[in-house]
Amino acid sequence: MTMASNNIQMVDLKSQYLNIKEDVDSAIQSVIDSTAFIKGPEVKKFAKELESYLDVKHVIPCGNGTDALQIALMALGLKPGDEVVSVDFTFAATVEVIGLMSLTPVFVDVDRGTFNMDVEALKKVITPKTKAIIPVHLFGQCANMEAIMKIANEHNIFVIEDTAQGIGAEYTFSNGDVKKAGTIGTIGTTSFFPSKNLGCFGDGGALFTNDSDLAGRLNAVVNHGMYKRYYHDEIGLNSRLDSIQAAILRVKLPLLDGYNKARLDVATAYNKAFKVIEQLETPFIDEKSTHVFHQYTLKTIGVNRDKLIEFLKTKNIPAMVYYPVPLHLQKAYIQPNLKDSDFPITMDLCSSVVSLPIHTEMDNDQLNYIIETVKEFFK
Numbered sequence: 001m002t003m004a005s006n007n008i009q010m011v012d013l014k015s016q017y018l019n020i021k022e023d024v025d026s027a028i029q030s031v032i033d034s035t036a037f038i039k040g041p042e043v044k045k046f047a048k049e050l051e052s053y054l055d056v057k058h059v060i061p062c063g064n065g066t067d068a069l070q071i072a073l074m075a076l077g078l079k080p081g082d083e084v085v086s087v088d089f090t091f092a093a094t095v096e097v098i099g100l101m102s103l104t105p106v107f108v109d110v111d112r113g114t115f116n117m118d119v120e121a122l123k124k125v126i127t128p129k130t131k132a133i134i135p136v137h138l139f140g141q142c143a144n145m146e147a148i149m150k151i152a153n154e155h156n157i158f159v160i161e162d163t164a165q166g167i168g169a170e171y172t173f174s175n176g177d178v179k180k181a182g183t184i185g186t187i188g189t190t191s192f193f194p195s196k197n198l199g200c201f202g203d204g205g206a207l208f209t210n211d212s213d214l215a216g217r218l219n220a221v222v223n224h225g226m227y228k229r230y231y232h233d234e235i236g237l238n239s240r241l242d243s244i245q246a247a248i249l250r251v252k253l254p255l256l257d258g259y260n261k262a263r264l265d266v267a268t269a270y271n272k273a274f275k276v277i278e279q280l281e282t283p284f285i286d287e288k289s290t291h292v293f294h295q296y297t298l299k300t301i302g303v304n305r306d307k308l309i310e311f312l313k314t315k316n317i318p319a320m321v322y323y324p325v326p327l328h329l330q331k332a333y334i335q336p337n338l339k340d341s342d343f344p345i346t347m348d349l350c351s352s353v354v355s356l357p358i359h360t361e362m363d364n365d366q367l368n369y370i371i372e373t374v375k376e377f378f379k
């Protein structure tokens with residue numbers, strides 16, 4: 001066994017931390033010294049810095065990425081029975097909050113190349129009750145935002161961009177305008193879960209918007225519906241980013257582009273090595289969006305995926321299936337009127353995708369070892 005086979009992880013948070021340990025430790029210590037644990041200056045500074053990074057008017061930090069989605073739906077004033085369209089192929093949080101709010105989830109299939117919302121499928125499910133669309137920038141690449149915004153604007157529908165996996169990705173419109181993921185729709189949401197591209201050391205999340213009135217509502221919803229302290233104008237939540245997390249994120253935000261570049265470099269090496277393997281389809285890179293490779297996801301064709309994963313495991317390489325079950329088949333979200341044949345791409349992806357380790361600290365030995373091991377399986 002070579003050195004490289006030691007300790008390969010899907011995400012290596014420890015090595016990343018060790019490289020920034022001094023800055024992170026002193027940032028945490030200074031919050032402790034200040035005892036401004038909640039709503040402290042670090043949170044406000046982080047929000048300002050993220051606003052300037054994203055080029056968006058308002059960043060509203062909150063407790064986590066799932067809350068961010070719920071807060072968006074609450075602030076938009078959606079009512080039980082309103083329909084919210086999202087994708088069948090994503091992490092469940094996106095539709096969980098639709099259900100929690102007694103809204104009606106409407107699932108659509110995804111595009112095979114990008115794994116993102118299929119715009120033709122979206123057009124077919126729009127009804128007068130459709131009040132919001134939640135595209136997910138899955139695995140780090142932007143959904144087809146130009147087409148989605150056009151449909152949304154024609155029908156007066158809100159767009160909430162789930163940017164939990166896409167922070168830092170850039171989308172280019174056909175007129176040449178470039179915008180950061182999460183700043184195109186009515187509201188963008190993200191997560192700072194430790195393994196996300198911009199992760200803190202616990203739970204964290206944020207919302208983005210260019211609409212100042214909406215930002216005011218979002219700020220109230222995250223903090224018990226208060227516009228003025230101890231005056232509760234509406235029912236809100238307790239969902240705040242704490243100061244220690246904000247201080248850590250302030251250390252990591254200036255590194256985000258470098259982190260995303262490191263992920264892209266790993267993905268580029270994988271792509272080069274795997275595109276010659278007939279049973280593997282490498283990720284498609286959309287010319288309209290940069291890819292920040294939250295996950296590196298291959299499609300297997302005509303091979304036993306579980307055997308591949310098993311083989312890699314015996315060589316100490318973790319590999320994961322994101323996601324094994326379409327949302328329309330999850331017990332919590334089953335709708336009897338939905339048929340598997342309505343989601344042919346999602347059905348196929350759930351049984352064929354496999355994600356390989358990708359992170360900011362992967363060295364060449366590890367990368368080459370993974371590449372050679374995958375090749376060995378297909379020999």
Ligand SMILES: *Cc1c(COP(=O)(O)O)cnc(C)c1O
Nearest residue numbers: 064065066091093164165191193
């Ligand atoms: C991680 C994730 C979320 C939820 O974020 P949490 O901070 O874990 O609540 C939502 N949507 C997507 C697509 C995610 O990947």
